[in-house]
Each structure stands twice: as C-alpha cells, then as structure tokens.
Amino acid sequence: MSSLRLESVSKEYSMGDRLVRALDSVSLEIQAGELVGIAGRSGSGKSTLLNLLAGMDRPSSGAIWAGNRNLAAMSSRELANHRQHTVGMIFQFFYLVTTMTALQNVALPMAFSGVAASQRLDRARSLLESVGLRNREDHLPAQLSGGEQQRVAIARALANDPEFLLADEPTGNLDSATAQEILSIFKELNAQGRTIICVTHEMELFSGIVGRFIRLQDGKVAN
C-alpha cells in the first residue's frame, strides 16, 4: 500500500502566446485506502490534477510521488506502465470504445498490460458480474444506458487490479438514482481497500461517501 503525494506541482498550458496556469504549486497527499473527493468550480484545475495523478500528462514543475516513484521524471513508456498497473480511470462520458462490446472493453486494458489472452475474458466476465452486467457482455456501448456504460467503465478500470481508482465527474452525466448506484459501487470498492479519488462538483451527493474533500480554486488548494 502506498500513497500519492504532490509536491508544489504546477501545470501550465500555452494557449497561443498566452500561458494558462491550471495548477499553481499544489501540494497534497492521499493515503492508501482513502476515498477522497476533489471539488471546485469549473475550470479550477480538477481534471488537470486527476490527469497528472493518472500519468496522462506531466507537470510543468514539481514532483508527483506514487509510492517512491516520481511520475514527473518518468518516460512515456513508464507512464503507460503506471496507467496499466497502478491507476484505473473513469470519465464523465464513460469513454468506452464504441465499436467494442462490453466484454471487449473490459478486456482491453489487459491486452495492453500483457495478461495472457486465455485469462482476459474470464476476468472480464467476473468483473462485469461484479458490477451486475454479466448478461450484457455482448452489448455495444450504444445498446447500454448511461449507468450501465459507467458500470462497464468501472469494470474496465479494475481490469488490471490497480491500487487507485481515479474518477473524473463519474456521475456528471447520470440521473440522481443512477448516480446513487455508482456511488454505492465506489463505497463498496473502497470498503474492500481500494483507494478512490473522485472529481466532482456535486459535493452534497458525495458528502455521504467521501472521507474528505480537497477543494481547488484557480489552480490552488483552497482549504
């Protein structure tokens, strides 16, 4: 079990000749086993922060420690490795591969991480079963409801059994009843020991399950 730690991390985007500072020397730590909410207004840098934790992007300055390894110093291959094994991503718009069935989508990360082909489908099936979608494995994303797609996405995020689940507004596109289902899945996964970091601007909805909120404002931690 390890933690995720940011040491004065900044991230700047260049928009033409203008620099946009999305994160401004952010330092924070997330312990193993936590269920943390990241809140803040739109444009406050939540997604940027999550992407840095996921190894989808590199900070402009600062260090991001996953255990004793600094993501800021990793090659793109090492970052891919981090995405394969250490984190699982969940998005607001689900981002399933539209041409692949639910089962194929869940099995995809295992193809990248090199799980033997014979084991992939078995594991993907049991993951679908755990999110209650065993009977929908051959359905394409378009044949599934939003809530179902998000559950497939959760199963996919768990495919390589990562330590951290990183969710970016996972309920932002769901009605409240469906959102509640997703929350209870998160709660259960956290109870099983998985560390979950969840970006949201619906603080009331999440306040029941998260241990704490990290509030971002204009790229800074605002506590």
Added chain:
Amino acid sequence: MTWFDSFQIAIHNIQHSKLRFTLTCLGVVIAIATLVSMVSFGAGLRRETVGNLETRELFSSFRVVGARQAQNLRRFRGQPPAERESPALDDALVKKLSKIPGVQSVQPDIVLPVQLKNGNHAYLTRVQGGGPHIAPLSPFSRITDGRFLSGVSGREIVLSYWVAERLGFNPPQAAVGSTIELLTDRMREEAGEDDPPIETIRFPYRVVGVLPRVIVTQRNPFYMGTIIPLDEARKLWDQSLASMAALSSAIAAEQGRGREYPAIDVRVDDVANMDRVRREVESWGNYTFAIADEMDTIMRAFLILETILSVLGAIALLVASLGIANVLIMSVMERTQQIGIMKAVGGTDQDVRRIFLLEAGCIGMVGGILGLISGWGLTRVADFFIRRYFEQHQFQQVPDLFDLPLWLILGALAFSTAFSTISGLVPAQRAARIDPARALRTG
C-alpha cells in the same frame, strides 16, 4: 501488448470501417494489377525471346559467313577490315569444320529460288537444303502436320504454311502426302543451235510435312520456310543460275576454286565449347557471327522495357499509397478519442503506432493479393485476345506472352505491403503522439 493483440485490434478497426477499407484497398488493387500485368508482359516477352529452348539452341550455333558479308558485318560493328583473304566456304571447309572436336553438325547454307507447282497453282519461292540434323530446331521441331525430312537425300519437301496455302491447299495441312513439282533453271548441257542456252528442269517432290505458322520468337534466325533434303538442294544449286550465290559459285568453279557457299552454319554439342570452336575457325581467317554476340544489346533492351513497365506500375502504387496515407490520417483524426482511450487504459505510444502500421500493412497485403489475382486475370483476358488475333491469322502454337514467375508474385506482395506500411508511417506517428489528456478533455 503482443503483436497478435495489435493485429487483432487492427483487424477490429478494419472491420468497423469496411467501406473505407475496401475503397482504399481498391486503389492498391488497381496499382498492383497494373504493375503485375505490365511486369508479367515484360517477363513473358523475355522468356519467349531469350529464355526459351530455341534461343538456348542459338547459343550453341554460329554462322561462318563469306567474305562479302564479313566485310559488311565488320563495318557494321566498327571493326577494321580483314587483313587477309578468308578461306573459301567450300566443301573442303565443311569437312574441316566437322572435324573440329565438339562440333555437332555443319550445315552449308544452300538456298535457291525455285518455282513450286501444284496443278495449276504455281508459286515462286526459295527452298533451303536441310536434313534430320536441323529437325530439333524450331520451327521444324514444332511440326504438327506430317513429319520433317527423314534424310539428306530423296525427293521430299517440307512446306511452310504460307507456301502450302499459295499452292492451293485448303487447308494448307492437306498438302501432306501429295506430290508437287519443283522447277528450276539450268544451263543446257547439250544445246542445239536453235535451243536457248537455259532450260527448265522439273522434278516431282512428295510433301511430307507442313510447318506450323508460328510467331517470330519461335523461329530460328536462319529460318527459311520451305526445305528439301540437303543433297538434292546441293545438286540443284550446283546447276541453278538463278541466284547470286550460284553465280559467284560458278565463277569460283571456273577459277578452279570449287563451289562456295554463302554461309555455313555450325552447331556445337555444348555451349561450353562454343568459344573454343569459334576461335579456332576465326584463327583460319574466317569470320563468324553468333546471336550470342547480340545478347547484351537484347538484354539491355529488355531491361529498359521492364524498367519502364515497372516505373509505370510503381507510379500507380505511389498514387495508391498517397490514398492510404490520406485515409489513415483522416481515420487518426476521427479516432482521436479512441486513441486517447487506449492510452488512458495503458496503451503505449508504440502500441498505438503499431496498430496503425498494421492497418496500413493489411490494406497493402489484401490489396496486393487481390491485385495479383486481378493482374493475372488481366493478362488472361489480354492473352485471350492476342491469341484470338493470331489464330484468326492462321498462326499456330501462339505462345503465352505473359509470365507470372514466383519472384513477381512474392515481389508484388512485398512491394505492396512495404509501400502501404511506409505510407502508414506518418499517420501512425501522428496517432502515437496524440496526447490522451487532450484527446479526452471535456470542459
């Protein structure tokens, strides 16, 4: 990610854009079909002219030419004129030639003009003296109606298709078995005062065979249509006045030099002996001519032809490659999100690049295979029309002017796959460089 998994994803992607894949493939198919049929034509021509049995026979034969022809050839080839007079092409030389070790046959070139008559059909033509020793040479070896001469004497004649037709045989093959008349002129031996000095002599000849009408590449360069046994030809030729050769030979005889032939064809038993035998003959002062000497020029001509044909095909392939690159770049742009997803769930740049390269390679491979098949089909259609054209003009044994050797099959596939993969490099690199965070950005 294993190659196999990348391949599966590539195939998956192809299956989900069938129309686009098909259209792109079609470009490759057309290009490869063009390339294959063109190069196939070049290869077929090469095989028919310089690669076939008849040609290989030519490599083991040469012609000893007379002084006048030697002079012309020397001038043509930019060689200095002969320093000394060459030995006469007479029977003594024929004998001497046949005694060189390694010589298989020696055939004096006896050609004389005669008139052939079948009933009231008459035709003025030339006959050549020959015998069983030239039977293995094309087109004599290709005879299908009747047979070739069985010996060097006897009143037998083999007609060319054309001459048989002129003599009123319909079909020309029907001439086999009939007897025709051969007429030639000679000096009257015992002339009365009122007799003209020249008389016409006539002999019956039995037609034993009719030569098929074959296209030029299937003849030997010393080919003369109508053949009678060598000794008969020699006898007639000795008396005939109707040719320059005979005239000069008559003059030579008057000067006590014996009869001379315009040329003597020599065949050696093995190509390996060719140089040695020719050198020996040339050391006597005779001039020789062999088709092998012209081989370099012929091969160069083929190389040029094949290069032109391949370049045309390659241009088609280049155009198709641009099509592939274009389609793949479009598809990279369209699939930005999918690429972002693959990276987010652990795909490396390398994985993404490979998937796109494999897609490009698949287009090339499938296009190559279908292109080969269509190219082959094209050559069959072309062959059908060429064959029909020649057959309508009474040619027999028309060769296949197209060749599809293994190197062409494998080469076309490799070429097509390589070209397509190369045209996938830029799109694949673009895909590999896609920033997943940006590709999946929402707000």
